[in-house]
Each structure stands twice: as C-alpha cells, then as structure tokens.
Amino acid sequence: MDYLDTYIETLEITGEYSDNTVQAYASDLKRFFLFLKKKIGRIPVSDDLDSSTIKDFLESENRTGLSASTLHRRKVVLTRFALYLVNIGVFSRNDVLELFAWKQELWKDIYTREVQYLTDTQVEKLIATVAEENSPKSIRDTALLSLLLETGLPIGKLISINLSDIDLTNKRLNVTFDHGYYSYPIENSIDPLKVYMTSARKEYIQSDSEEALFISQMGGRISRQGVWQLVREWGERAKINTPISPRILRNTKVKRMVKAGLSTADIQRELGHSNRYSTRALIRKLNRRIG
Incomplete structure (x- = not known):
C-alpha cells in the first residue's frame, strides 16, 4: 500500500x-x-x-x-x-x-468475551493426534505442546528457551522474567522433551553449538509465527471444534491451576505476570465460565 x-x-x-x-x-x-x-x-x-x-x-x-x-x-x-x-x-x-x-x-x-480454553478430552485428543504421526516434526511438536500445556509460558518465553534452561535431573525448567526468576516443574513434559532432545532436534540443528531448545525446519530457533502455525495445524488435524492458539493453550493451564485451588500469587508467578491485576482479571473471567 x-x-x-x-x-x-x-x-x-x-x-x-x-x-x-x-x-x-x-x-x-x-x-x-x-x-x-x-x-x-x-x-x-x-x-x-x-x-x-x-x-x-x-x-x-x-x-x-x-x-x-x-x-x-x-x-x-x-x-x-x-x-x-x-x-x-x-x-x-x-x-x-x-x-x-x-x-x-x-x-x-x-x-x-469469555476466556477460551481446551477441555481435558480435547487436550488428550490434541496430544494423541500429534504423537501418532511419529515424525521428527511430530516429536518436536509433542514436546513443545506438552511443555506449553504444563507451564503456560508466554510464547515469547517459550521460543527463547535454551538447552541450558532444562534441568533433566531435577525435571525443572528455569525461566528468567523481567521481574524475577521461576523454576517450573516439568514432570509431565520431561519424557517428550528427552525424546525430542536426543532424536528429532539433532536432525534439525545445523551446528552442535546451537543453544535453542526448539528448532525450526530451517535449522534455527523456532519463531512466534512457527509456533502459531503448528498449534493451529494440529488443532485442525485433531478436529478440535474451535481454532486454537498458544493463548488458548496458556488459558488451559490457568484453568487447571484455578480448579486446583492455587492462590492468585502462585498463578501470577507461574504466568510471569508483572502485576496481580492482570492475573485477577483472568481468574475472574475463568471463574465465570467454569461456574
């Protein structure tokens, strides 16, 4: 134009x-x-x-x-x-x-508007659809989606994760935010991550010195757009009845925390929110929908 x-x-x-x-x-x-x-x-x-x-x-x-x-x-x-x-x-x-x-x-x-999230059944269907293909891409995407669903990380932080941020021994993901540091337990996503790190990732990297955890098919760090595209693609292939996005997967994690009874402060720390007002607003919307 x-x-x-x-x-x-x-x-x-x-x-x-x-x-x-x-x-x-x-x-x-x-x-x-x-x-x-x-x-x-x-x-x-x-x-x-x-x-x-x-x-x-x-x-x-x-x-x-x-x-x-x-x-x-x-x-x-x-x-x-x-x-x-x-x-x-x-x-x-x-x-x-x-x-x-x-x-x-x-x-x-x-x-x-209502906060959108996936049901437990939809999450299971999504992960099963990705895993059943058994290709380097599906192995990477299973690890990425599992980690996103378990941590609720913002997409910017997700794509910035390096290998050194993963503590395989203690099953933790260490993330630094502008306002502090948080160590996420990754009990559920550790196995898909191990499989990806020892197989598919090696097929994508162009150099052993590559630090990024999630690698695109072009050989470099995966982009925001790349994550958006893979989330949307797998949602369609899993026949989820609504278009899904990284935000919806993040909300799915928040829904689980709310239902588990976590405090606002705990949810704020896990989401990486810099102030509690954003967290409270999201929790209120979720509570209205969850009922």
Missing part, C-alpha cells in the same frame, strides 16, 4: 520506538493490508482504508483467539498510521474520527 513503507521508515528515523516495536508495527500493518487485499481483490491504496474494513479486520483477529492486549495494539497501530496520514495531508482529522467511531462497541465485546 502507498505510504506504508514511508511510515515505517519515519518510525525508524525518529528513534522514538525500539527496533522490536517498529517490527511489530510493520507486521501488524502488513497483516491488515493482506486482509484488505484479499477483501477487495487488488493491491489496496489509502482511499480503501475505511471504518468497515478496520472493524471487519479486528473482529476477524478477535475470532482467532488473540489476547485483548494484542488486539488493542492492532487498533493502536492502525490509529497511529491513520494519524500519520493526517500529518502528511492525505486524511483530515474528521476522516480519522469516522474511521474509529465504532470502536467503543468493539472493545466492549473484546474485553467482556
């Missing part, structure tokens, strides 16, 4: 945002424009940016199970891009107000 590249270049030049933030903005905008291109059947231009398209895009993203914070970022990115178009004279401020006039209704739906 016209102006997209110049906007990203402007963000890079001003230095107001970190490289990671600029990359996230670029990724969000490209995702939106791919959605728009598919909708209108051609390469989009700035005149194609209207309120119904933005609303349709965010509602589509909402249905995939993204967290409210990620959806909020998508909206912020689109808003700031629209304001950039105002600054360079493409849009007027009234245009921007019209683009986002509907947002209160949408965000009310996003923040009050």
Whole structure:
C-alpha cells in the first residue's frame, strides 16, 4: 500500500520506538493490508482504508483467539498510521474520527468475551493426534505442546528457551522474567522433551553449538509465527471444534491451576505476570465460565 513503507521508515528515523516495536508495527500493518487485499481483490491504496474494513479486520483477529492486549495494539497501530496520514495531508482529522467511531462497541465485546480454553478430552485428543504421526516434526511438536500445556509460558518465553534452561535431573525448567526468576516443574513434559532432545532436534540443528531448545525446519530457533502455525495445524488435524492458539493453550493451564485451588500469587508467578491485576482479571473471567 502507498505510504506504508514511508511510515515505517519515519518510525525508524525518529528513534522514538525500539527496533522490536517498529517490527511489530510493520507486521501488524502488513497483516491488515493482506486482509484488505484479499477483501477487495487488488493491491489496496489509502482511499480503501475505511471504518468497515478496520472493524471487519479486528473482529476477524478477535475470532482467532488473540489476547485483548494484542488486539488493542492492532487498533493502536492502525490509529497511529491513520494519524500519520493526517500529518502528511492525505486524511483530515474528521476522516480519522469516522474511521474509529465504532470502536467503543468493539472493545466492549473484546474485553467482556469469555476466556477460551481446551477441555481435558480435547487436550488428550490434541496430544494423541500429534504423537501418532511419529515424525521428527511430530516429536518436536509433542514436546513443545506438552511443555506449553504444563507451564503456560508466554510464547515469547517459550521460543527463547535454551538447552541450558532444562534441568533433566531435577525435571525443572528455569525461566528468567523481567521481574524475577521461576523454576517450573516439568514432570509431565520431561519424557517428550528427552525424546525430542536426543532424536528429532539433532536432525534439525545445523551446528552442535546451537543453544535453542526448539528448532525450526530451517535449522534455527523456532519463531512466534512457527509456533502459531503448528498449534493451529494440529488443532485442525485433531478436529478440535474451535481454532486454537498458544493463548488458548496458556488459558488451559490457568484453568487447571484455578480448579486446583492455587492462590492468585502462585498463578501470577507461574504466568510471569508483572502485576496481580492482570492475573485477577483472568481468574475472574475463568471463574465465570467454569461456574
């Protein structure tokens, strides 16, 4: 789309945002424009940016199970891009107000929607479907999904795990968060991890010096997108009746902790939340659904 590249270049030049933030903005905008291109059947231009398209895009993203914070970022990115178009004279401020006039209704739906998670039966079906293929990919994915379901790690932490973070002897996973350190018991996922580390991982790595635990088929550390894709793929193959995501698997772990009677403080530590308010909000939503 016209102006997209110049906007990203402007963000890079001003230095107001970190490289990671600029990359996230670029990724969000490209995702939106791919959605728009598919909708209108051609390469989009700035005149194609209207309120119904933005609303349709965010509602589509909402249905995939993204967290409210990620959806909020998508909206912020689109808003700031629209304001950039105002600054360079493409849009007027009234245009921007019209683009986002509907947002209160949408965000009310996003923040009050039910928390999605898998039932125990769905978890068993998912793991069984992955394991029955018995390929290097399925061995890796069994280990990854088992670890994600047991720890509830955020996807960023999951993909950053190194071999040195796994304590095979004591069956622990050691993770450092910005606000502290946590050692996760991994009794349930240790066996799939051992199988992966001694077999499939060796087929993926390009160098014995590779530190990453989970390796992509390209030979490097697996990416966020790679995890999203494998979770979605196995969910479809297991015929789970709703699209699943890493967030839904994380919520599944939280559901188990809530049902087991863990305290808010314990759940907060395991989730790596920096403040208790996020944890409390999630627990309240889960309790409403669990009943």
